[in-house]
Amino acid sequence: MEWNDTPEQSAFRTQVSALLDEKLPDRYRDRKGDWQNDRVSEDPQVRETAEGWVNALAAKGWVAPHWPEEYGGAGLSSIEQFIFNQEMAKANAPRTGGRGVALLGPALIVHGTEEQKQEHLPKVLSGEIAWAQGYSEPGAGSDLASLQTRAVRDGDEYVINGQKIWTSEVHTADWLFALVRTDPDAPKHRGISFLMMDVKSPGISIRPLVDMTDEHWFNETFFEDVRVPAANVVGDENRGWYVGMTLLDFERSNISGAVTQRRAINELIEYANTDGMQISRLAERPTLCTEIADLYIETDVMFNFSFRIMTMQNAGQIPNYEASVSKMFASELLQRAAKTSAKVIGLYANISNADDDRAPMDARYARNYVHSMCESIRGGTSEVQRNIIATRGLGLPRG
Ligand SMILES: Cc1cc2nc3c(=O)[nH]c(=O)nc-3n(C[C@H](O)[C@H](O)[C@H](O)COP(=O)(O)OP(=O)(O)OC[C@H]3O[C@@H](n4cnc5c(N)ncnc54)[C@H](O)[C@@H]3O)c2cc1C
Structure with missing residues (x-):
């Protein structure tokens, strides 16, 4: 290549x-x-x-x-x-454009009506409307098709009742796309519809979930008799699962992640080599130096996974278990890198305030440490990725 x-x-x-x-x-x-x-x-x-x-x-x-x-x-x-x-x-x-560009737009382009495209796509592109994603529920995460939020048809509208969870940034979004159950008697993947709704619709309430980074990113989203026009269903009623899975995220190669990780490792090496105190600490801890060397190599491996996905896409192939390999390796590498960086920085790695003069590199590494924890959960957990690699990639039997 x-x-x-x-x-x-x-x-x-x-x-x-x-x-x-x-x-x-x-x-x-x-x-x-x-x-x-x-x-x-x-x-x-x-x-x-x-x-x-x-x-x-x-x-x-x-x-x-x-x-x-x-x-x-x-x-x-x-x-x-x-x-x-x-x-x-x-x-x-x-x-x-966030999720509007990465998730909703591609789903609308493939499955939406002309009116839906004309109405929503330009507002995504201009940044006028930001979208949130309402998929997960308290009892439906990895097993998403178990979702229970109910939508009942009433004339030209649906009436929605239920709850979503982990709805990232819905408090700064204008519209929400959600998977809702429209036929509770159908097999679980077949009774789901994909619905778009204005976040300000009466009956929607949002409760913040502040996470361990002390940031408000997640929310619980509750629906109480929320009325949504039936025209806001994307694709056919009860076929929403297939619409919801059209997540043609343009970043499947995760090259941004690979570039960011390469820069982070280079900055860490530079810090370790120029800060006098670190040089003497590291000289006493040769195993930490070999950990940094491992990270350097693994960062290159991550880069090569990204190239592989991009090469497949360019040849018109759709990455399948290969995307799982790349996602899982990257998310776990970010966590290993965060731990090694914290060891290199020592006690100052506890300072997360970027304005604190004692915090090396604007406290980026302290924040990375806690942020990296969610990498192996978001977008499909590492366990789920391993299942995909074992069964679809390696042909091993399902457990
Ligand atoms: C940063 C971040 C942002 C998110 N943003 C959104 C959002 O905007 N909208 C939204 O809808 N959701 C969002 N999510 C939720 C995310 O999709 C779910 O957290 C994820 O799908 C896992 O579901 P869960 O949390 O219910 O865990 P569960 O599915 O309950 O899993 C719990 C544990 O069991 C393991 N497990 C589950 N099934 C299996 C299996 N078959 N084999 C082996 N192990 C298994 C999992 O790996 C995990 O360790 C976000 C999550 C994160 C971390």
Whole structure:
């Protein structure tokens, strides 16, 4: 495999980095802001920054680089998307549009009616509407098809009752797409519909779940006699499972994760080599140095998994268990890296306040340590990924 860019790819890379040089706000370059929060910030300047950034990407069609051009995307090839994601990650540039771009848009493009596409896709691209994902419930996570939130047809509407959990960022979102049960008597995968609803609909209430990072990201979302127009079903009633699984996330190669991990390991090595106190601590702990060497190698392995997924996509193949290998390896590597980094930094790794002068590298590693814990749960747990690799990948019997 040839990893070097062709002249065309190199020209495209230059275009992307030129836009980043010119338009990426310092707030994002310096990792000081989160785009989805910024767009609803109380500070008008922060809101303006978020808007300016989405407009800069939109002018190139790069809010949704993987969507077809007819829907406002850039219709990039897998390799171009890979290059785009690589350059964005290198510059710390946030992607905009969140779940609307990554999840809802692709599902609507494949399964939505023309009216639904016309109504929702432009608002995703302009950053006007942010979406949240209502799939998980207290009794339905890995076994998602057990979900119980009920939707009963009443004339031109559905009436929704039930509860979702772990609904990330629904408190800063405008609309929610959810899987709901429309036929409780059908086999469990067949009685589910995919429904879009305005988060401000009467009967929806949101309760924050503050996690161990002390951040408000998750929520519980409750539905009490919420009325949603029947026209908001995507695809056919009771066939929502298949719509919900059209998660054509444009980042299946996870190149952003690989670039970020490479930068993190390089920063850690630089810190270990330049801080006098660390140099003498590390000299006394050679096993810690070999741990860093292991991480360095594993980071390269992660990169190569990303290349493999991208190569498959570019050849028109759909990564299956290969995506599980990549996801599982990456999430567990991030956790190992966080632990080793904490050992290198020592007691100062307990400081999570970025403004505390004693915290090395703006306390990034302290925050990574707790954040990395969720990596092996979100988007399918490591246990579930191992099941997929064992059965679909290796042909071993199901337990
Ligand atoms: C950061 C983050 C963001 C999230 N955002 C959202 C969101 O926006 N919207 C949303 O709907 N959900 C969201 N989730 C929820 C996520 O999809 C679920 O947490 C995940 O699917 C696991 O489900 P669960 O938490 O119910 O755990 P369970 O499925 O109850 O699993 C509990 C444990 O049992 C293990 N287990 C389960 N089944 C098997 C099996 N067959 N074989 C072996 N082990 C098994 C699991 O690996 C796990 O260790 C988010 C989660 C995280 C961490």
